[in-house]
Structure formats: structure tokens, C-alpha cells
Amino acid sequence: MKNLEIANIFSSIAQILEIKSDNLFRIRAYERAVEILQDLDNIEEYAAADKLTEIPGIGKDLESKIKEYLSTGRIGYYEDLKKEVPLGILELLKVPSVGPKTAKLFYDELNIKDVATLEKFALEGKLLGLEGVKEKTVENILRGIDIFKRGSERIDIATAWDIAARFVSELRALKEVKRVEVAGSLRRMKETVKDIDILVASNKPQKVMDVFCGCAEVKDVFAKGITKSSVLSKGGVQVDARVVKPDSFGAALLYFTGSKNHNVKIRTIAARRNLKVNEYGVFPVTRKKSQECLASKTEEDLYKILKMQYIAPELREDTGEVEAALKNKLPKLIELKDIKGDLHAHSNYSDGKNTIREIVDAARKKGYEYIAISDHSQSLKVARGLSIADLKIKKKEIDSVNKRLKGFRVLFGTEVEIDSAGNIDYDDEILKEFDFVIAAIHSGFKQSKEQLSRRIIKACRNKNVDIIAHPTGRLWGARDSYELNFEEVFKAAKDTNTILEINSFPNRLDLGDSLIRLARQNGARFIINTDSHAVAHLDFMKFGVAMARRGWLTKQDVVNTLSLKDILKARK
DNA sequence: GCCGTTTTCGGCCCGACTGTTTTCAGTCG
Numbered sequence: 001m002k003n004l005e006i007a008n009i010f011s012s013i014a015q016i017l018e019i020k021s022d023n024l025f026r027i028r029a030y031e032r033a034v035e036i037l038q039d040l041d042n043i044e045e046y047a048a049a050d051k052l053t054e055i056p057g058i059g060k061d062l063e064s065k066i067k068e069y070l071s072t073g074r075i076g077y078y079e080d081l082k083k084e085v086p087l088g089i090l091e092l093l094k095v096p097s098v099g100p101k102t103a104k105l106f107y108d109e110l111n112i113k114d115v116a117t118l119e120k121f122a123l124e125g126k127l128l129g130l131e132g133v134k135e136k137t138v139e140n141i142l143r144g145i146d147i148f149k150r151g152s153e154r155i156d157i158a159t160a161w162d163i164a165a166r167f168v169s170e171l172r173a174l175k176e177v178k179r180v181e182v183a184g185s186l187r188r189m190k191e192t193v194k195d196i197d198i199l200v201a202s203n204k205p206q207k208v209m210d211v212f213c214g215c216a217e218v219k220d221v222f223a224k225g226i227t228k229s230s231v232l233s234k235g236g237v238q239v240d241a242r243v244v245k246p247d248s249f250g251a252a253l254l255y256f257t258g259s260k261n262h263n264v265k266i267r268t269i270a271a272r273r274n275l276k277v278n279e280y281g282v283f284p285v286t287r288k289k290s291q292e293c294l295a296s297k298t299e300e301d302l303y304k305i306l307k308m309q310y311i312a313p314e315l316r317e318d319t320g321e322v323e324a325a326l327k328n329k330l331p332k333l334i335e336l337k338d339i340k341g342d343l344h345a346h347s348n349y350s351d352g353k354n355t356i357r358e359i360v361d362a363a364r365k366k367g368y369e370y371i372a373i374s375d376h377s378q379s380l381k382v383a384r385g386l387s388i389a390d391l392k393i394k395k396k397e398i399d400s401v402n403k404r405l406k407g408f409r410v411l412f413g414t415e416v417e418i419d420s421a422g423n424i425d426y427d428d429e430i431l432k433e434f435d436f437v438i439a440a441i442h443s444g445f446k447q448s449k450e451q452l453s454r455r456i457i458k459a460c461r462n463k464n465v466d467i468i469a470h471p472t473g474r475l476w477g478a479r480d481s482y483e484l485n486f487e488e489v490f491k492a493a494k495d496t497n498t499i500l501e502i503n504s505f506p507n508r509l510d511l512g513d514s515l516i517r518l519a520r521q522n523g524a525r526f527i528i529n530t531d532s533h534a535v536a537h538l539d540f541m542k543f544g545v546a547m548a549r550r551g552w553l554t555k556q557d558v559v560n561t562l563s564l565k566d567i568l569k570a571r572k
Numbered sequence: 573g574c575c576g577t578t579t580t581c582g583g584c585c586c587g588a589c590t591g592t593t594t595t596c597a598g599t600c601g
Contacts, residue, residue, distance in 0.1 A: 023573080024584090025573065025574080025583085025584055026573045026574090027573090028573085028574090028584080029573035029574055030573075032573095032574085033573090033574095056574090056575095057573095057574070058574090059573060059574050059575080060573090060574090061573060061574085062573070062574085096599090096600090097590090097598095097599070097600095098599090099598060099599050099600085100598090100599095101597080101598060101599085102598075102599090132591080132592060132593090132597080132598085133591095133592090134591075134592070136590085136591060136592085137590095137591065137592085140590085140591085184601085195601095197601085223588095223589060223590070223600095224589090225588065225589050225590090226588095226589095227588075227589095228588055228589065229589095230589090230600090240600095240601080242588085255586085255587090255601095256601085258601080260585095260601070263585070263586085263601095264584090264585055264586095265585095266585085267585040267586070268584080268585070270585090271584095271585075272577085272578085276585090276586085277585075277586085278585080278586055278587065279586080279587070279588095280587095
């Protein structure tokens with residue numbers, strides 16, 4: 001993806017500028033652009049329409065650099081910078097506790113250009129004696145190298161919530177603790193997270209920090225202060241905790257939830273009104289020493305005093321939510337309780353673990369009105385796709401289950417293959433028998449962007465295909481999204497009345513947040529499915545809903561908020 | 573390098589912890 005390529009270059013530029021001690025605000029401008037670009041899958045479409053500078057954070061200069069990359073595949077300014085500071089040094093910055101100043105020191109004094117050399121020198125004691133480096137510093141660097149070597153890959157939100165829950169439950173059990181909440185990117189429900197942030201309200205911070213650093217899940221303690229500590233969990237994830245007084249919990253939660261850019265925007269707007277926002281509250285900017293706190297107890301109080309709507313954590317990415325909140329124009333986001341059913345669950349007819357009955361029982365316990373048992377189709381042999389004969393048996397079972405149910409309906413679904421030419425692997429005669437047909441690509445990913453787009457568009461045009469499952473095919477940690485002409489595909493979905501799936505499975509989350517927004521702008525409709533292969537997976541619905549919220553979707557944008565009667569009408 | 577309900581120039585969010593220092597710089601979020 002071009003946006004990621006450019007983001008990586010801008011990120012390197014920011015780091016090189018840091019090492020060169022360049023203007024901090026210029027560095028921040030590049031860093032901000034990196035975050036913006038990471039979420040901008042259709043950068044080429046912006047460039048083609050000459051709309052790059054309409055993106056907040058992209059000005060004339062960055063526009064020209066983006067255009068330069070798109071047309072030539074390189075950025076001259078970056079090529080020049082690389083001559084001044086060898087790229088290897090940037091690797092040193094990935095070691096926790098080594099920042100630009102330290103990296104420059106090691107390079108200037110000892111010509112260290114990679115982590116392996118840094119480790120060697122640290123072990124041999126050759127770092128000692130450099131300005132500001134003593135034994136403790138070396139110790140921290142070696143520990144940082146350990147973390148670096150273990151890899152810095154991001155973890156999926158389901159795993160992260162699991163680890164977070166273990167810390168939270170130990171902390172909640174303390175009588176000194178008034179409140180505990182997960183904050184940071186995990187609270188914002190980012191698709192993946194790098195670390196876990198936990199906020200605690202207590203008047204006895206020391207005690208809380210002692211317990212936090214001694215949690216069963218802790219493997220190593222990086223930093224332990226009176227109100228702030230940082231540990232490595234046994235699962236290899238960094239967990240940060242901060243303790244604040246109960247009175248400032250709202251202010252701290254806002255600050256600790258981020259995103260950084262959201263906080264900066266909030267604080268900038270506050271400053272224009274002569275208000276200061278920090279993790280303790282909102283304060284008037286005066287010369288007086290004693291400052292009265294205007295708001296601090298809840299996040300709602302803070303947003304209110306700043307004269308804007310409350311902003312849900314999932315929206316706090318500085319992608320327009322602050323401006324919308326100031327104008328009272330935030331959408332009413334979809335909630336988990338709006339979901340009335342799940343149309344993508346696999347039974348043991350194909351590669352699922354559970355029987356239809358077991359799945360139905362679990363779905364009913366969730367308060368759903370319907371569930372579609374959507375097993376794989378005949379050509380996906382690895383997943384025991386169903387033959388025509390299998391379908392007849394399965395249909396019979398569903399009919400008999402439905403006869404015994406009241407107020408709940410099992411739908412006859414399928415997840416069919418879109419082959420390399422865009423055809424579906426059951427005939428129309430068979431397809432029309434299903435209540436819902438979900439189409440997906442599970443093979444032949446290596447085609448060009450145009451070919452893949454054509455395949456999906458052709459599937460959309462099939463009158464029997466109701467839903468496109470996991471539209472980009474990405475699997476976190478295993479496979480990148482395939483490239484598509486997104487606007488074209490989304491427009492085709494709209495024109496053919498095909499529903500786009502938001503797949504809730506934690507290693508998919510596909511569509512992801514930024515593509516959901518793009519698809520909505522193109523008029524598409526959505527369904528949030530779990531792609532369950534076991535009844536426990538039905539719980540993943542909350543992650544799909546979170547993606548929908550991050551994509552600014554309302555209940556009206558999502559078809560499985562409809563009653564059984566209405567969702568059946570939502571088909572083609 | 574970006575940006576404008578004070579502004580097209582002169583600002584740009586704010587604080588905790590650590591290790592090395594005797595008052596602070598570097599790192600991190």
C-alpha cells in the first residue's frame with residue numbers, strides 16, 4: 001500500500017530529524033503525517049483529485065513530497081537525509097530507553113550503527129564512561145535490547161483484553177481502590193495494540209503500585225514510581241498503570257485514553273479559551289498561584305466545560321471528531337445491544353466445532369432473534385466445504401430445528417467461494433435456496449489490484465450474493481490486505497445492493513475502521529458478523545461493533561440491527 | 573512543517589519517571 005510506504009519514509013525522516021536535533025515542531029508535523037497516512041488507504045485517490053492539502057496535517061510541503069513519491073517512487077529530501085545519518089542508527093531507536101540523543105551519542109563516539117553492536121559494546125562495558133552513562137543506564141539498555149529482540153509486533157485486541165482483565169481484577173479486589181479502567185488504544189478499540197494502559201482511582205497510590213508490580217501476570221518491572229509504573233507481562237506485553245485521586249479520574253481517563261493527537265487537539269482548543277487541560281482537570285490560565293479546577297471528575301464534565309459533545313473513545317483519533325463535537329454533529333454510534341443476530345457462523349457440517357443446536361442455544365442466550373449457519377461451500381476442501389448432497393441434509397436439520405423454536409429463526413446460510421474469475425462455486429439454482437449467501441475470497445490472492453477488484457465486483461453483481469465477507473482478506477500477523485480499488489468496489493456494492501461484512505474475528509477485523517468510513521461515504525451498507533467456528537466466538541461481536549463505531553457507523557448503517565422480518569427484506 | 577473565531581508570522585499540549593546530576597536532560601506516553 002502506497003500510504004504505508006510513504007508513512008514509513010516520513011517516520012524515518014522524523015527520526016533522522018530527531019537525531020539531528022532539528023526543529024521539534026517540524027518533527028511533530030512529520031510524526032502527525034505518519035499517523036494520518038497509516039489510516040489513509042486511498043492516498044492515490046486524494047492525490048489524483050488534488051485534495052491532499054484538504055487533509056488536516058498535510059500542507060503544501062508534505063503534499064509535494066507525497067506527489068513526488070507517487071510519481072517517482074522516491075523522495076529526494078529523504079535520499080539526502082540518508083546520506084547524513086545512516087539508516088542503521090534508526091534501528092537503535094527501537095530499543096526502549098534509547099532515544100535520539102543516546103543513539104547519536106553512541107554513533108558519534110563509538111560508531112555504533114546497529115543493535116547487535118550496541119549489545120556487544122554494552123556487554124563488554126565499553127559504553128561506560130560516555131557522558132551520562134553509568135552502570136544503571138547500561139543495565140536498562142540491555143533490558144531494552146531484550147525487549148527489542150522479542151519483537152515489537154502488535155497484539156490483537158482480544159488477547160490484549162484478556163491480559164488486561166487479569167490485572168484489572170487483581171486491582172479491583174483492593175479495598176484501597178475506588179475504580180479501575182482500561183485506557184489507551186485498547187479502550188479506543190484499535191485493531192491491534194502495542195501495550196496496555198490501566199488507570200486506577202485511589203488515595204493510596206503507593207499500595208496500588210506495590211500490588212500492580214506484584215501481580216501474578218508480571219514478569220519484569222521496568223519502572224516503578226509513586227503514581228506511575230510500567231511492567232512486562234508474562235505474555236510479553238508492556239502494561240502501564242497510573243494512579244490518580246478519585247476526584248481527577250475523568251481528567252486522567254481522558255488524558256490516558258488518548259489518542260495523543262486527540263489530546264493535543266483538545267488542549268489546543270482549550271488554550272485558545274485560556275484554559276489549561278492536564279490529567280488533573282481543566283484549569284483557567286491565570287497568574288494566580290492557586291487555581292480552581294473547573295472540571296475533573298468525569299470525562300463528560302470535561303467535554304462539557306470545553307463546550308463540545310461527549311466523544312466516544314473509539315472516535316478519539318483526531319480524524320474530525322473534535323470539530324464535529326464542537327458543532328454538535330457527532331453521529332449516534334451503533335452499540336452492541338443493537339445487534340439482533342449473526343449471519344456468519346460455521347457449524348460442524350464444515351469446519352466449525354459445534355452442532356447447529358449448540359450454536360442456536362448460544363445465540364438465543366445472547367438475546368438474538370436469528371442466526372445464519374453459514375458453512376463453507378464445496379470447493380473449499382480444506383474447510384470441509386459442503387457438497388450438494390450435504391446441503392440437503394443440513395437444510396433438513398435446520399427446518400426441523402426451526403419447527404421446535406418460537407421467537408427465533410435459524411437461517412440457512414453459506415459462505416461461498418469467489419473463484420479467480422469472479423464466479424461462485426454453486427450454481428444459481430442452488431444459491432437461490434439459501435436465506436443468505438455470503439461470498440468470499442479464500443484463494444488466489446496474488447492477482448493484481450485490478451483483477452481482484454473485478455472478481456469482487458463480479459460477485460456483487462451476482463443476484464444471489466447478499467454479502468461480501470471479510471472484503472480485504474487480511475489476517476493480522478499472517479497476511480496483509482490485498483489491494484483493491486476500494487472506491488470502485490464500494491460503489492459496486494452500493495449499486496448492486498450488496499452488503500459489506502465487518503468481520504469481528506480478532507485476527508481479521510475486516511473491514512477495518514478507515515475502510516468502513518470510506519465505504520460509508522460511498523453509500524455502502526454493512527453487516528457485523530463473527531465468523532464463529534465455535535460458540536465462544538460469538539462473543540467476538542463486540543469487536544466488530546467496535547470497528548463499526550471507529551468507522552462512525554450508526555445503527556441505521558448496519559443490517560443486523562434489523563428484526564428478522566426486516567433483515568429478510570434487506571436482501572436483493 | 574502546519575495553521576489561523578487574536579494571527580499569513582509566530583506560535584505550536586503537558587506531565588511523570590529515571591539516572592545522572594545538585595538543577596536537569598532524556599525518554600515516554
